[in-house]
Structure formats: C-alpha cells, structure tokens
Amino acid sequence: MVKEVLKNVFRIEVPLPRNPLKALNSYLIKGKSRSLLVDTGFNWPECKEAQINGLAHLAIDWSEVDFFLTHVHADHSGLIHELGTPESHVYCNQIDWDLLKASMSHNYWEQTKSFLLIHGFPVQDIGDQTVTIIDYISGTDVNCCFVRNEETLTVGGYNFVCIETPGHSPGHMCLYEPEHRFLFSGDHILADISSNITSWNDGNDYLGLYLQSLDRVYALDIKTVLPGHRGIIKDHRQRISELKHHHRIRLQEIKDLLRKSSMTAYEVASYMNWDVSYDSWQELSRYQRWFATGEAIAHLEHLCCRGEAVKDNQGSQVVFSLPL
Numbered sequence: 001m002v003k004e005v006l007k008n009v010f011r012i013e014v015p016l017p018r019n020p021l022k023a024l025n026s027y028l029i030k031g032k033s034r035s036l037l038v039d040t041g042f043n044w045p046e047c048k049e050a051q052i053n054g055l056a057h058l059a060i061d062w063s064e065v066d067f068f069l070t071h072v073h074a075d076h077s078g079l080i081h082e083l084g085t086p087e088s089h090v091y092c093n094q095i096d097w098d099l100l101k102a103s104m105s106h107n108y109w110e111q112t113k114s115f116l117l118i119h120g121f122p123v124q125d126i127g128d129q130t131v132t133i134i135d136y137i138s139g140t141d142v143n144c145c146f147v148r149n150e151e152t153l154t155v156g157g158y159n160f161v162c163i164e165t166p167g168h169s170p171g172h173m174c175l176y177e178p179e180h181r182f183l184f185s186g187d188h189i190l191a192d193i194s195s196n197i198t199s200w201n202d203g204n205d206y207l208g209l210y211l212q213s214l215d216r217v218y219a220l221d222i223k224t225v226l227p228g229h230r231g232i233i234k235d236h237r238q239r240i241s242e243l244k245h246h247h248r249i250r251l252q253e254i255k256d257l258l259r260k261s262s263m264t265a266y267e268v269a270s271y272m273n274w275d276v277s278y279d280s281w282q283e284l285s286r287y288q289r290w291f292a293t294g295e296a297i298a299h300l301e302h303l304c305c306r307g308e309a310v311k312d313n314q315g316s317q318v319v320f321s322l323p324l
C-alpha cells in the first residue's frame, strides 16, 4: 500500500471502493520537520484507514503533516478536515477551495440541477445531490493557504512549483519539481483513462482551458509524472498528444451528430460512445448520464467558442446545431 517512488516521495494507495477509478494515489513527501501529503481520498472509512496505516508505516505524526490539494473533487479533498490538525497548513488554489465550500450548500446543487435541466436532463432522474455530497467530504474548517501559479513549496529537499492547470476543474493545480524533473499531475494527466472534462456553469470554455493547460505541461521538462490515479507516466509528451487526439475525435463525433439534427447536450450525450459496457443509454445510471452530459456540454461549448457550433434557446432548453 505504501511505496517509495522517488527519494523521500511515498505513494499511498487509497482504495476507492464502488468507484470505477478503484484507488487514489496519494503522495507523502517526507521532510525533516514537516511533511506534505498530496490529496486525501473520500471521507470514507476505507480511505481514512489507508492514510492512517500509511503514515504509521512511515512513522510520521499527523501534527507534522501539511497538505496540498490538487483540486476540488472529493476523492482528492474529502478527508482534509478529518486528517488535518491545528498545526497543518492546507495548500490549495482559491478557486477550487471556494467551490469545495460551495458544493456543501443546497443552493450550489440547485443551480447545478437547473443547469442540467436546461441542457435536457430528464427532470424525473435528476435526484438530490446535496444529501449525497456530505458522505464524501469531511468538512472545510481548516487552515487553508491559497497558492497561485509559480509559487513554490519547499519540503523533503525538493522545491515544488505550483502550476495552474484549469480544465478538469476550474482551479486544478499540479506540483512540479524542475531540478528533479517530476510532476504531481492530480487528474490533469492520467495514464490509461482520460480525465472527465465538464462544464462548471460559469460561461468558461473548460475544454479550451484544458487543452491550453496540456500545452503548458507539455512544455515542461519532465522525467516522471505521478498522477492521482492509475500508473506512473514516463513520456508526458506522448500521453498529452494522445489526450489531445482523444478530444479531437470527440469533437468530430459531436459535429457528425449535429449534422443529422439540432439537439440538446443530453441528446448529444445519449448518441456518443462511452467507454463502459452497456446496451442502451437508459441502462446507464443517472450519475453516468450526468457525467456524460457534462462532458458533452464542455465539448459543445468548445465548438461554439471555435465558431463550429451554435446554441439557441428553445423554450426552457438550450439546443445546439451546426452553423448555417
């Protein structure tokens, strides 16, 4: 469960039961006086147990641990309140920290629901997310230090540079060690799965931002990428080229669908190919359809930004088509 992947850098495998991602890679950078833990896991007993055992194995006291959260998602941030101590500093981008706090409010999920409804999600399937999220996030009442692009954190003999990589989430951040040429990539780059790119209902083109963030990381000199899930990546440029190719194919797939008729993002998502085994769209759980619709919206918004699709309000819904 605990493996030294680089000098003083330990990967703690945090299980994510009942989740297709299977596990989170949390990383502990062991320093002389303070250590840094990158990402935490859900607020679930299985995740907490893995972290407690991991640090016991390394003989590190929790009062000596600071935290770096790559992004808002609960598999990365959910245990922060449980594991943090009064001595801990929690480093995070303010955009995602504000989103994490907002996501614990009923109002946030009401707005998200309205957004999905105008994009065609069936009202009878929408459910109540506010109740669910409390099971994943332990709380946000911690000593948070906001970090921005190019700020540095020194620990374990390393000097890490914070790299803003918006796309997978609005305030996603990677940590880069330029001298030893390695990168904690969070969910920005993963080895054998593509990160979910969705819309955050704020008018930004998140696929466009994601592609720009990929270019930013492509330019870095990196020998080893330590991602938030799955295996270590050795050739980041090849992986980034594959990810960009994946999104190009997705954009073309959507344009081919719009050539047949105008449709809502939910309808577009229902015709797209998804990498899960299913016979019909209706078989997918409402969460799978929710993620798929978010992914479709992000791609459609990007096409609109590039002038390759247009959107119109039809009644209470947004409908996308190809430009005339």
Ligand SMILES: [Zn+2]
Pocket: 073, 075, 076, 187, 228, 229
């Ligand atoms: Zn993740």
